[in-house]
Amino acid sequence: MKLQKYSTLSLMTELKTKSGEGVVKFCDVVSGVLRDGLLNDAVIDFGIRMIAESVDGCITFSSLTLVAGWPKPPSQWLSETSYVVMPINLSSNHWGVIIVEITFPTTLTVYFYEPLHDHCYRKELDNTWDYQLRPYLEKWHSQSGSKEPFPKQIIVKWIGKPLQPDLKCCGVMVLGIVYAYLRNTHRFERHGVTEAYVSVIRLRLAWLLLCTTKMIPHSEKNLKEMQKTNQEISKVLLPQ
Numbered sequence: 001m002k003l004q005k006y007s008t009l010s011l012m013t014e015l016k017t018k019s020g021e022g023v024v025k026f027c028d029v030v031s032g033v034l035r036d037g038l039l040n041d042a043v044i045d046f047g048i049r050m051i052a053e054s055v056d057g058c059i060t061f062s063s064l065t066l067v068a069g070w071p072k073p074p075s076q077w078l079s080e081t082s083y084v085v086m087p088i089n090l091s092s093n094h095w096g097v098i099i100v101e102i103t104f105p106t107t108l109t110v111y112f113y114e115p116l117h118d119h120c121y122r123k124e125l126d127n128t129w130d131y132q133l134r135p136y137l138e139k140w141h142s143q144s145g146s147k148e149p150f151p152k153q154i155i156v157k158w159i160g161k162p163l164q165p166d167l168k169c170c171g172v173m174v175l176g177i178v179y180a181y182l183r184n185t186h187r188f189e190r191h192g193v194t195e196a197y198v199s200v201i202r203l204r205l206a207w208l209l210l211c212t213t214k215m216i217p218h219s220e221k222n223l224k225e226m227q228k229t230n231q232e233i234s235k236v237l238l239p240q
Contacts, residue, residue, distance in 0.1 A: 016214050017050055024209065033206045036199070039171030043209075044087050044095065047175045050208060055182045057082035063089050066132060073140035079104040079148055083182055084137065087174060088128055090114065090121050095170040098129055099181050100137070105148040108137075109155045111181060115164035115173040122158070129156075162193040169198045176201055 016023050024046035033043060041063045052058040059074055059081055066088070074081075084100040096114030103109070110129060114121045134154075141150050164173045173193070180188040191197065 015046075015209065017046070017053060018212070018214070021049065029206065029209050033202055033209065036168060036202065038093060038168050039095070039175075041089060044171050044174065046209070047205060048085055048087055048178050050212070051175070051179050051182055052083075052085060055082065058182060059084050061086045063087040066128070070132075070136050073136075073143055077144045077146050078102065078137060078141040079144075079146050084133075085178055085182070086128075086133055087178075088125065090124050094118075094121060095174045096121060096125050097174045097178060098125060098133060099178065100133070101181075102151075104151065106151055107153045107155065108151045109157065111157050111159055113159040113174065113177045115162070115170050117160070117163065159189065161189050162191060165193055165195045165198060169195075172198055172201050172205070175205065 014023050014025055015029070024042045028040055028042045033039065039047075045060075045062050045064075048060050052060045057076070057080055059076075061071075061084070062068070063086075065071070065086070079102075081102050083102065086098045088096045088098065090096050094114065094116065096112070099111040099113070101109040101111070112122070112125045112129070114125060138150055159177060162173065162176075164170050176188045176193075180186050
């Protein structure tokens with residue numbers, strides 16, 4: 001029953017998370033998730049936000065941050081944060097992610113993952129941490145007024161498995177790793193991920209995006225444009 005409402009839905013309909021902070025268009029779900037395509041920034045950011053909303057103290061950053069600029073530091077203290085997650089759109093439309101597990105006052109554990117395990121991509125992730133994300137976390141901590149010093153022990157770990165089985169599923173693999181680490185369920189790492197396995201993940205992702213989100217009502221202007229477009233299409237496709 002929940003899926004019936006999508007049979008006549010406009011592709012430009014926007015879906016939002018339960019908190020209302022994340023938004024994705026229905027067309028992005030159809031083109032990226034349901035058609036075995038590459039996941040774009042909108043779907044990656046939305047998927048990670050959905051996962052993070054179920055984890056206390058988790059902060060996520062948009063994959064567009066490195067282009068659009070860093071936001072104002074969050075209101076909560078870094079010491080009150082459990083995880084920081086930052087997806088990264090690497091060269092050649094490839095996806096990677098940095099997950100920072102925070103154990104104050106002593107330790108940050110930084111997990112790097114990109115599903116091809118390519119040296120050049122790893123260097124991009126390293127540079128993003130060294131010159132972008134780590135300085136931002138230090139600034140966030142210093143501006144929060146916390147009396148605790150920034151953790152001196154920073155443990156860096158590369159997530160070695162799983163590898164992506166095809167050329168288009170890097171975004172799906174990133175979402176799988178984020179879910180595994182934030183929910184502390186690491187079976188995904190131990191599984192031999194095949195193309196069939198990825199198809200199942202896409203199906204589960206589609207279910208989450210379509211059945212656990214809320215639709216944003218269209219504005220009156222958009223409704224009129226949709227009706228006009230529908231009439232024009234009907235003239236071409238339907239017999240007179």
